[in-house]
Amino acid sequence: MSRIVDWNALDAQGRDELLQRPAQKTGTDVATTVAALLDQIRTDGDEALRQIGARLDGVALDHFEVSGAEFEAAAAALTPALKAAIIEAATRIERFHRVGAGETPAVETAPGVVCQRIKRPIARVGLYVPAGSAPLPSTALMLAVPAGLAGCREVVLCTPPRRDGTADPAVLFAAAHCGVRRVFKLGGAQAIAAMAFGRGGMPACDKLFGPGNAYVTEAKRQVALMTGGAAIDMPAGPSEVLVIADGGANPAFVAADLLSQAEHGPDSQVLLLTDDDGLLASVETAIQQQLADLPRANIARQALASSRLVRVASIEQAFEVSNAYAPEHLILALREPRGWLPRVAAAGSVFLGDWAPEALGDYCSGTNHVLPTGGAARWCSGLSVASFQTSITVQEVSPQGLRAIGGCAIELASAEGLDAHRLAVVRRLEALA
Numbered sequence: 433m434s435r436i437v438d439w440n441a442l443d444a445q446g447r448d449e450l451l452q453r454p455a456q457k458t459g460t461d462v463a464t465t466v467a468a469l470l471d472q473i474r475t476d477g478d479e480a481l482r483q484i485g486a487r488l489d490g491v492a493l494d495h496f497e498v499s500g501a502e503f504e505a506a507a508a509a510l511t512p513a514l515k516a517a518i519i520e521a522a523t524r525i526e527r528f529h530r531v532g533a534g535e536t537p538a539v540e541t542a543p544g545v546v547c548q549r550i551k552r553p554i555a556r557v558g559l560y561v562p563a564g565s566a567p568l569p570s571t572a573l574m575l576a577v578p579a580g581l582a583g584c585r586e587v588v589l590c591t592p593p594r595r596d597g598t599a600d601p602a603v604l605f606a607a608a609h610c611g612v613r614r615v616f617k618l619g620g621a622q623a624i625a626a627m628a629f630g631r632g633g634m635p636a637c638d639k640l641f642g643p644g645n646a647y648v649t650e651a652k653r654q655v656a657l658m659t660g661g662a663a664i665d666m667p668a669g670p671s672e673v674l675v676i677a678d679g680g681a682n683p684a685f686v687a688a689d690l691l692s693q694a695e696h697g698p699d700s701q702v703l704l705l706t707d708d709d710g711l712l713a714s715v716e717t718a719i720q721q722q723l724a725d726l727p728r729a730n731i732a733r734q735a736l737a738s739s740r741l742v743r744v745a746s747i748e749q750a751f752e753v754s755n756a757y758a759p760e761h762l763i764l765a766l767r768e769p770r771g772w773l774p775r776v777a778a779a780g781s782v783f784l785g786d787w788a789p790e791a792l793g794d795y796c797s798g799t800n801h802v803l804p805t806g807g808a809a810r811w812c813s814g815l816s817v818a819s820f821q822t823s824i825t826v827q828e829v830s831p832q833g834l835r836a837i838g839g840c841a842i843e844l845a846s847a848e849g850l851d852a853h854r855l856a857v858v859r860r861l862e863a864l865a
């Protein structure tokens with residue numbers, strides 16, 4: 433089947449199908465499986481975690497928490513080059529995330545009325561680092577750096593165990609480098625349940641963070657809907673990239689960017705939108721050439737089955753389609769890419785021009801790679817320090833301030849028929865008279 437389609441030759445149903453993610457087509461089965469797992473873990477606790485781990489991760493653990501000796505062994509197992517790269521990436525991520533994380537200035541909304549926001553760390557947070565098809569130490573950095581900057585008091589991290597019962601050493605090194613010492617070898621919906629309900633030796637967390645496969649994402653959605661359940665950061669499921677390219681784009685670069693997200697998992701999705709027929713054909717050829725040398729070609733091929741190279745009438749139309757899709761990652765392989773930025777209405781993270789591969793955002797440009805998928809970029813943003821904080825508003829009112837705005841409150845309270853509200857202002861104004 434050809435991956436090339438013409439947007440303007442599609443009917444409404446064809447367009448809807450093109451914009452639908454593969455994971456959304458298998459939603460009901462995943463939801464039922466996850467509901468059963470959550471229920472089992474809530475009821476049977478650690479024994480359920482052990483049994484489910486044996487079935488899904490191939491290892492039955494009695495204790496889930498990583499010991500000090502395992503942390504030491506992990507650090508010893510890594511090459512100096514990998515350790516240095518983890519530290520370098522963490523430094524850049526911290527540099528970017530620190531900006532804007534502090535207090536915002538107070539605002540005098542009327543003479544004598546000062547309003548401000550103060551920020552507080554969320555006390556107990558749970559981080560999920562995927563390791564099903566590939567362990568992602570970079571995700572440990574993306575979660576633990578902002579959690580540390582926010583000052584969260586208790587931070588636990590879950591990641592799936594390997595078959596020998598250990599955790600990925602690079603994930604452990606990255607976590608420890610960011611000050612996270614409580615790591616648990618739990619994966620999938622089990623990990624989400626353990627962090628939400630306080631099972632497996634960890635506290636019940638106030639909020640859960642991190643990406644994962646369809647099971648992880650669905651488990652987060654379900655615990656967030658439970659009474660007294662944990663809050664969640666966002667739906668951060670199977671990876672996506674959408675590239676908008678003009679005739680001047682480099683087909684080998686575009687193909688490489690598409691494949692870099694296709695290799696994440698069979699349910700990843702990658703799209704190219706271009707107004708140039710020559711580019712469509714040469715990207716298709718480049719994909720085939722590059723696939724031949726990819727170790728994860730098998731996974732990428734499955735993702736490519738639900739991915740498309742789309743002919744649009746113009747770059748303007750490409751932005752309309754992209755905004756409707758709301759991709760996790762948006763690459764603008766355009767001449768003068770910054771000039772097109774005002775057209776972007778919905779995307780998790782944008783990569784400008786030919787020299788900003790999406791992989792740099794995944795690892796070390798400084799931005800966060802935990803981003804909304806499945807169209808959630810229409811209404812939510814990628815992870816930041818603010819995701820780990822609450823913001824509390826404060827108002828300070830002097831007698832002058834009360835005189836200035838009291839009448840407004842009295843009028844509105846009267847209109848709402850709330851006399852006690854009105855009198856709370858009136859009594860003070862009378863005391864000042």
Ligand SMILES: NC(=O)c1ccc[n+]([C@@H]2O[C@H](COP(=O)([O-])OP(=O)(O)OC[C@H]3O[C@@H](n4cnc5c(N)ncnc54)[C@H](O)[C@@H]3O)[C@@H](O)[C@H]2O)c1
Pocket residue numbers: 465488489561562563564565566568571592618619620621622643644645646647648667668669670671696697700760801802803804805
């Ligand atoms: N959106 C983002 O910000 C972002 C960032 C990084 C990664 N990702 C995505 O995260 C995902 C990682 O997925 P992964 O699978 O490699 O790792 P994962 O850690 O998310 O999932 C592995 C776990 O899934 C569970 N599982 C596997 N099959 C199951 C089944 N049949 N029933 C129930 N549970 C099952 C297992 O318990 C296993 O431990 C990829 O899709 C990747 O694209 C997204």
Ligand SMILES: N[C@H](CO)Cc1c[nH]c[nH+]1
Pocket residue numbers: 568570571670671672693760794801802
């Ligand atoms: N592209 C992923 C987010 O969708 C993040 C990642 C981690 N490692 C490599 N890539």
Ligand SMILES: [Zn+2]
Pocket residue numbers: 671692693696791794
């Ligand atoms: Zn990636």
